[in-house]
Amino acid sequence: MGVRIIKIGGNIIDNPTELSQFLADFSNPEYSGEGYKILVHGGGKSATKMAKSIGLVPQMIDGRRITDAAMLEVVVMIYAGQINKNIVAQLQANHTNAMGFSGADGNLIQSEKRNHPSIDYGFVGDVKKVNIDLLTNLLLSGIVPVFCAITHDGKGQLLNTNADTIASELAIALSKVFDVTLNYCFEKPGVLLDAEDDSTVIATINQELYSKLKAEKAIHSGMIPKLDNCFHSLSKGVQKIKIGHHRMLQNDDSICTTIEL
Numbered sequence: 001m002g003v004r005i006i007k008i009g010g011n012i013i014d015n016p017t018e019l020s021q022f023l024a025d026f027s028n029p030e031y032s033g034e035g036y037k038i039l040v041h042g043g044g045k046s047a048t049k050m051a052k053s054i055g056l057v058p059q060m061i062d063g064r065r066i067t068d069a070a071m072l073e074v075v076v077m078i079y080a081g082q083i084n085k086n087i088v089a090q091l092q093a094n095h096t097n098a099m100g101f102s103g104a105d106g107n108l109i110q111s112e113k114r115n116h117p118s119i120d121y122g123f124v125g126d127v128k129k130v131n132i133d134l135l136t137n138l139l140l141s142g143i144v145p146v147f148c149a150i151t152h153d154g155k156g157q158l159l160n161t162n163a164d165t166i167a168s169e170l171a172i173a174l175s176k177v178f179d180v181t182l183n184y185c186f187e188k189p190g191v192l193l194d195a196e197d198d199s200t201v202i203a204t205i206n207q208e209l210y211s212k213l214k215a216e217k218a219i220h221s222g223m224i225p226k227l228d229n230c231f232h233s234l235s236k237g238v239q240k241i242k243i244g245h246h247r248m249l250q251n252d253d254s255i256c257t258t259i260e261l
Contacts, residue, residue, distance in 0.1 A: 001034065001035045001036065001178065002034075002035040002036070002178055002179040002180065002181065003035060003036045003037070003038065003139065003174050003178040003179070003180050003181070004035060004036070004037050004038070004180075004181045004182075004183065005037075005038045005040065005167050005170055005171050005174070005180060005181070005182050005183070006026070006037065006038070006039055006040070006167075006183045006185060006246075006249070007039075007040040007041070007042070007163055007164060007166075007167035007182075007183070007184050007185065008022065008039070008040075008041050008042070008185050008186070008246065009041075009042050009163075009184075009185065009186040009187070011045070011186055011187035012185065012186065012187065012246065013041060013042070013043050013045075013046065013083055013087075014045050014046060018187075019087075019090070020090065022185075022246050023087065023090045023091055023094060023096075024094050025246070025249070025250065026039065026091070026094075026096070026249075027091060027094035027095060027096040035178075036139040036144075036178070037144050038139075038144070038145050038146075038147065038170060039087070039091075039098070039144065039145070039146045039147070040146075040147045040149075040163055040166050040167040040170065041079075041083060041084070041087060041146070041147070041148060041149070041163060042079075042149055042163035042164075043075075043078055043079050043083040043148070043149070043163075044065065046078050046082070046083060047065075047071075047074055047075045047078045047079065050074050050077070050078055051071060051074045054074075056070055056071060056074065058071070061119060061121075062221070062224060062225070064121065064124070064162060064225060065124070065160060066120075066121055066122055066124075067121065067122040067123045067124050067159075067160040068122045068123070069122075069123065071122070071123075071160075072122070072123040072158065072159075072160060075149070075150065075160045076150055076158055076160075079102075079148040079149050079150050079160075080100075080102045080148045080150045083148065084100040084102075084146060084148040085100055087100070087146055088100040088146055091144065091146070096144050097142055097143060097144060098143070098144040098145070098146050099138070099143050099144070099145060099146065100146045100147075100148065101145055101146065101147050101148070102147075102148055102150040102151065102152070102158070103125075103127075103147075103150060103151030103152050103159075103161065103166075104150070104151070104152035104158065106131060106134050107131050107134075107152075107154070108130065108131045108134060108135060108145075108147075109127055109129070109130055109131070109147070109151045109152075109161075109166065109169070109170075110127075110128055110129040110131075110151065110152060110153065110154050111125030111126055111127050111128055111151040111152065111153060111159050111161055112125065112126055112128050112153055113125060113126075113153060113157070113159060114126050122160075123157070123158070123159050123160055124159060124160050124161070125151045125152075125153065125159025125160065125161040126161070126165075127151060127161060127165060127166065127169040130169055130170060130172075130173035130174075132173050132174065132176065132177065135170070135173070135174065136174075136177055147163075147166055147167075147170070148163075149161055149162065149163040149166060151166070162225060162229075164184065164225060164226045164229045165225070165229055167182060167184070167229070168182070168229035168230070168232060168233045168238075171233050171238045172232075172233055172236040172237060172238060175236065175237035175238050175239070176237065179239050180237075180238050180239055180240075181238075181239060181240045181241075181242075182230075182233060182238055182240070182241045182242075183241070183242050183243075183248070183249060184226060184230075184241070184242070184243040184244075185244065185245065185246040185248070185249070186243075186244075186245070187245065188244070188245065189201050189244050189245050189248075189255045189256065190202065190203075190243055190244040190245075190255060190256045190257035191205060191219070191223065191227070191243055191257040193213075193218055194218075201244075201255050201256070201257060202257050203257065203258065204257070204258050204259075204260055205227070205257060205258075205259055205260070206259075206260045206261065207231055207261060210227055210231070226243070227259070230243070230259040231259065231261065234259065234260070234261050235261065240258075241258070241259040242256045242257065242258055242259070243256060243257045243259065244256030244257055
């Protein structure tokens with residue numbers, strides 16, 4: 001039996017109506033298909049809003065958040081607390097037996113603090129290990145895991161970790177046991193040639209085209225780490241990756257972007 005890993009972004013999370021509809025659909029067996037499901041969520045916009053409300057100035061480099069000690073407190077509170085538990089409660093209301101996790105819970109995802117030669121990202125983690133045995137047992141027990149973007153280093157330190165990366169690393173780990181499909185869902189119908197024009201969806205992106213579009217600055221900012229994760233996942237055994245609006249999960253013929261090596 002396969003596993004479908006679905007990552008949702010901030011624009012779904014920040015829209016209560018959109019989130020409610022997505023979670024209702026996610027809980028529908030006809031919508032999600034047979035097999036096991038894992039949900040991974042971000043929440044960067046909510047974290048940014050909270051940070052600004054208490055006088056912090058969010059910093060981003062190449063789509064990745066700089067996380068000092070004060071910002072770490074905010075993202076843990078928002079990601080692992082407010083957003084994660086709200087999603088789990090709504091899934092329970094839709095008769096989906098979900099459980100919310102950070103990487104620290106059950107030592108499910110262990111990371112190490114990023115060591116960059118020129119940029120101090122602060123308390124940002126790069127995933128090093130996924131507890132496949134426990135995760136597999138959770139799935140076999142009928143649990144739908146809901147992961148937030150917080151991991152730990154095994155020494156007591158929580159780390160802010162890119163949610164796209166978490167989805168990718170979970171997919172890679174589980175691909176050793178299951179056929180894995182990875183879906184990145186956000187408010188757009190796919191990766192766009194023109195970010196302001198939803199009709200410019202790129203149907204398929206391979207590594208050659210990706211390099212070309214990056215060089216032309218047609219792909220930039222937060223889409224770069226997302227696509228980097230996609231190609232890394234495919235190279236490590238993940239079977240299928242799509243990016244687009246969550247409507248694509250209802251119909252295989254829906255407009256979206258398929259990532260290929």
